Amino acid sequence: MSEIARDLLHEAASEIMARAAIEIPRDYRDGIRGMLGQEQHELSRFVLEAMLENWEAAEADRRAMCADTGVPRFYVKAGNEARPEGGFVALEEAVRAATAEATRSVPLRPNRVHPLWRTDHDNNVGINAPEIEYSFEPDADWIELTTVHKGGLFGTDYRMLFPADGMDGIKRFFLDTLVQFGRRGLACQPAIVGIGLGGSKDTSMTLGKQAACLRPVGEPNPDPGIAKLEAELKELGNNIGMGPMGFVGSSMVIDCHVEVGYTHTGGMPMSVHCFCLSSRRATARVHAGGEVEYRSDPRWFTPYMRRETVGWPTRLARTA
Amino acid sequence: MAHAPRTHRLSTPVSPGALAELAIGDIVYLDGVIYTGREGLYRRMVDEGMVPPVDLRALSNVNFHCSPAASVAEDGSLNLGAVTATASFRFSRFMERFFELSGAKVIVGKGGMSEADYRDLFVPNGAVYLTTVGYGTGALLGRGVTRVQAAHWLEDLGIAQAVWVLEVSRFGPLLVESDLAGNSLFERENRATAEAVERAYAGLKPPSLSRYGETVSRGDEVL
Numbered sequence: 001m002s003e004i005a006r007d008l009l010h011e012a013a014s015e016i017m018a019r020a021a022i023e024i025p026r027d028y029r030d031g032i033r034g035m036l037g038q039e040q041h042e043l044s045r046f047v048l049e050a051m052l053e054n055w056e057a058a059e060a061d062r063r064a065m066c067a068d069t070g071v072p073r074f075y076v077k078a079g080n081e082a083r084p085e086g087g088f089v090a091l092e093e094a095v096r097a098a099t100a101e102a103t104r105s106v107p108l109r110p111n112r113v114h115p116l117w118r119t120d121h122d123n124n125v126g127i128n129a130p131e132i133e134y135s136f137e138p139d140a141d142w143i144e145l146t147t148v149h150k151g152g153l154f155g156t157d158y159r160m161l162f163p164a165d166g167m168d169g170i171k172r173f174f175l176d177t178l179v180q181f182g183r184r185g186l187a188c189q190p191a192i193v194g195i196g197l198g199g200s201k202d203t204s205m206t207l208g209k210q211a212a213c214l215r216p217v218g219e220p221n222p223d224p225g226i227a228k229l230e231a232e233l234k235e236l237g238n239n240i241g242m243g244p245m246g247f248v249g250s251s252m253v254i255d256c257h258v259e260v261g262y263t264h265t266g267g268m269p270m271s272v273h274c275f276c277l278s279s280r281r282a283t284a285r286v287h288a289g290g291e292v293e294y295r296s297d298p299r300w301f302t303p304y305m306r307r308e309t310v311g312w313p314t315r316l317a318r319t320a
Numbered sequence: 321m322a323h324a325p326r327t328h329r330l331s332t333p334v335s336p337g338a339l340a341e342l343a344i345g346d347i348v349y350l351d352g353v354i355y356t357g358r359e360g361l362y363r364r365m366v367d368e369g370m371v372p373p374v375d376l377r378a379l380s381n382v383n384f385h386c387s388p389a390a391s392v393a394e395d396g397s398l399n400l401g402a403v404t405a406t407a408s409f410r411f412s413r414f415m416e417r418f419f420e421l422s423g424a425k426v427i428v429g430k431g432g433m434s435e436a437d438y439r440d441l442f443v444p445n446g447a448v449y450l451t452t453v454g455y456g457t458g459a460l461l462g463r464g465v466t467r468v469q470a471a472h473w474l475e476d477l478g479i480a481q482a483v484w485v486l487e488v489s490r491f492g493p494l495l496v497e498s499d500l501a502g503n504s505l506f507e508r509e510n511r512a513t514a515e516a517v518e519r520a521y522a523g524l525k526p527p528s529l530s531r532y533g534e535t536v537s538r539g540d541e542v543l
């Protein structure tokens with residue numbers, strides 16, 4: 001089995017760092033165009049039009065679309081048969097080096113500092129930065145690298161709800177988060193709103209963030225019940241009379257993505273995440289043979305990722 | 321009722337007459353020179369009494385709450401890419417003294433400040449607040465920068481906090497958030513959306529477990 005060359009992974013990591021920073025994903029841009037078609041309010045329209053112009057300027061000038069780099073991070077999906085040259089330690093070295101290099105070459109604003117001492121290496125690399133998360137895929141020999149540069153400060157919240165809170169609880173907390181960060185546009189909406197339901201506290205945060213950052217606009221959850229909830233929440237969010245920058249309008253939620261994980265029988269943890277007007281993500285699939293394909297849809301949530309069976313024969317599952 | 325927004329091109333230093341023309345919701349583009357400054361600059365000037373290496377008053381009366389996406393090459397040359405504002409609300413405590421020391425009349429930033437800040441700090445100093453748009457318009461604003469004159473205190477404060485002196489042309493779009501009378505666009509819009517927000521909550525029962533701070537009295541339990 002052939003190894004995936006270290007240099008190739010490094011090159012792909014550098015390329016997606018630049019692409020994510022400069023090129024707004026097509027699904028997001030088309031979604032904003034669609035919202036502009038619906039938006040009736042002049043100030044909200046003005047913001048959406050300025051953003052469309054901004055993305056054109058970014059691509060034409062090869063300039064970052066937003067000077068706030070957010071917190072660049074990586075998601076690695078490795079085929080079960082994939083073997084990176086030098087192992088995964090070498091892959092992590094390549095990803096860290098690519099982050100530092102892109103910071104200088106694009107340029108990106110150095111955003112990452114030590115939380116206490118505010119130490120800044122001016123390259124977006126440091127302790128636990130960039131974060132690298134992993135998932136695996138059966139019957140594949142490629143490695144996919146995805147980088148996400150998510151805005152860092154506003155638009156995310158977590159709450160422990162309980163089964164009795166039901167849909168009302170979910171909707172309320174969704175509204176709470178949108179309104180508290182939507183005023184004055186702190187969330188830089190319209191946002192792809194990602195919701196993590198279930199798991200434990202950290203799982204709910206992780207799933208919600210991945211739902212916001214790793215699923216394209218327009219792609220519903222394959223579970224029809226969850227897809228229905230997504231559509232309802234999107235509708236609700238666009239009917240609070242608030243648009244971009246907190247101006248009167250209807251453009252708040254460009255799409256809503258919900259991901260779930262089995263949770264404690266007594267609880268329903270929920271997290272909400274807003275992926276902003278600079279929804280920066282880019283993916284490279286690096287094949288063992290040396291080809292690299294680039295795209296903006298990470299295709300992170302594969303059927304294998306969301307696997308719902310226990311994997312062996314069992315009696316019929318009980319549902320509430 | 322709000323009037324139809326107008327578009328203004330303002331040259332620095334912006335004159336009191338030009339400021340008087342601005343109404344909230346108007347669109348503004350800037351020409352001339354502006355400088356970035358945030359807590360790094362404010363702490364040094366206001367808390368530590370340090371004097372900036374350049375005479376801000378002579379330079380421009382426009383202060384930009386911003387950290388650019390920039391890098392410094394080995395030879396010291398500056399490469400500036402995108403430019404985005406940073407949230408201004410947290411600089412409130414510095415503004416009174418800063419207005420005095422710098423003579424700034426225009427603050428450009430993100431998200432505005434409170435109506436109380438406009439009334440107590442901006443109006444007495446004849447200053448207005450212009451907000452960037454989006455807020456992700458970094459590429460458009462970066463395009464508006466024609467030359468980087470200097471980055472002061474770069475060594476000590478780092479790229480993000482240094483005082484970047486930028487020559488700009490058609491720098492924008494910006495929106496007038498506060499005018500000379502202290503009116504606020506954001507506060508106006510907050511009031512206008514309040515009713516619809518209430519309606520969206522109608523009929524949704526509150527969660528069984530509250531969060532500390534959600535209850536009115538500190539003696540209340542969250543259960």
Ligand code: SF4
Pocket residue numbers: 066067068069070150151152187188276277278404454455456
């Ligand atoms: S939230 Fe997004 S658009 Fe807004 S400043 Fe941060 S990165 Fe830019």
